Amino acid sequence: MTQAPSAEDQFDEEASRRLESIYLTPDVVEQRAQVMALLQAQPGQRALDIGCGPGLTTQSLAQAVGDNGQVLGVDIAAPMLMIARQRCASLPQVRFELCDVNALPCADASMDIALASQVYEYVETIDAALVELARVIRPGGRAVLVDTDWESAVWASLDDTRMRRVLETWNEHIPHPQLPRTLKRRMEAAGFSSVTVTVVPLLNSVYDRQTYSIGMMDMIGAFVTGRNGLSAYDISAWKADAAAIGTEYGYFFSLSRYVFVGERQPNH
Numbered sequence: 291m292t293q294a295p296s297a298e299d300q301f302d303e304e305a306s307r308r309l310e311s312i313y314l315t316p317d318v319v320e321q322r323a324q325v326m327a328l329l330q331a332q333p334g335q336r337a338l339d340i341g342c343g344p345g346l347t348t349q350s351l352a353q354a355v356g357d358n359g360q361v362l363g364v365d366i367a368a369p370m371l372m373i374a375r376q377r378c379a380s381l382p383q384v385r386f387e388l389c390d391v392n393a394l395p396c397a398d399a400s401m402d403i404a405l406a407s408q409v410y411e412y413v414e415t416i417d418a419a420l421v422e423l424a425r426v427i428r429p430g431g432r433a434v435l436v437d438t439d440w441e442s443a444v445w446a447s448l449d450d451t452r453m454r455r456v457l458e459t460w461n462e463h464i465p466h467p468q469l470p471r472t473l474k475r476r477m478e479a480a481g482f483s484s485v486t487v488t489v490v491p492l493l494n495s496v497y498d499r500q501t502y503s504i505g506m507m508d509m510i511g512a513f514v515t516g517r518n519g520l521s522a523y524d525i526s527a528w529k530a531d532a533a534a535i536g537t538e539y540g541y542f543f544s545l546s547r548y549v550f551v552g553e554r555q556p557n558h
């Protein structure tokens with residue numbers, strides 16, 4: 291397997307805008323609401339949004355902690371932060387900083403809660419980054435981490451062999467494509483206790499551009515083209531296949547998001 295490209299390289303301005311539009315589809319909006327319900331942010335809390343991307347999660351956190359709370363959004367990709375700053379410009383409780391998750395710009399135990407949605411799977415030095423996360427959360431505070439394993443995808447296709455090749459190649463976009471399988475143990479080792487895991491499914495049963503999976507076809511297609519022998523022609527055929535199956539048999543896509551909630555242990 292080749293080395294995954296860095297997050298800065300993956301999230302240029304075009305990719306950041308593309309991801310923003312995918313994360314505004316109704317199915318992802320619903321998934322975000324379910325994650326926020328698990329986070330249980332309270333008015334007045336200090337919240338950290340790690341790998342905040344286009345600021346959709348930051349905006350949700352700001353609403354939850356209210357005017358008396360504080361939210362810090364951090365990300366390594368400048369184009370993402372530009373979009374996030376625009377989105378949250380009218381929210382005085384929100385600020386943003388450009389940084390790597392391995393060096394958070396926060397004092398020890400300065401945060402009540404932290405959210406990292408679809409972020410740690412991008413981080414090569416995952417265990418050190420989780421220790422850094424634990425450093426900034428106060429004892430008794432909570433971290434909510436959301437990650438995906440694309441092997442949980444059920445995606446109807448007229449050509450299952452090509453679908454498998456595409457998804458196996460897509461796994462190369464991150465260093466930890468199977469992170470949910472080990473994340474609970476890793477969180478515990480970093481200083482979190484009472485770690486719970488909840489599955490939040492994404493389900494698309496119609497072929498519709500306003501869904502996560504159809505939006506992701508452009509993102510996945512752009513990444514896998516030219517890798518592992520997948521040509522532009524293969525990817526066009528893969529996309530046409532999804533449209534055709536939608537018309538002829540009925541479209542079907544399902545993917546599991548795994549939500550880990552951990553409490554910062556005192557005296558770790």
Ligand SMILES: C[S@@+](CC[C@H](N)C(=O)[O-])C[C@H]1O[C@@H](n2cnc3c(N)ncnc32)[C@H](O)[C@@H]1O
Nearest residue numbers: 297341342343365366367370390391407408412
């Ligand atoms: C898939 S996006 C998720 C965005 C956002 N959390 C959401 O759910 O809407 C992943 C984000 O993590 C950021 N990221 C990846 N590795 C990072 C790192 N080492 N430090 C800071 N941010 C990182 C990327 O730049 C990107 O904005």
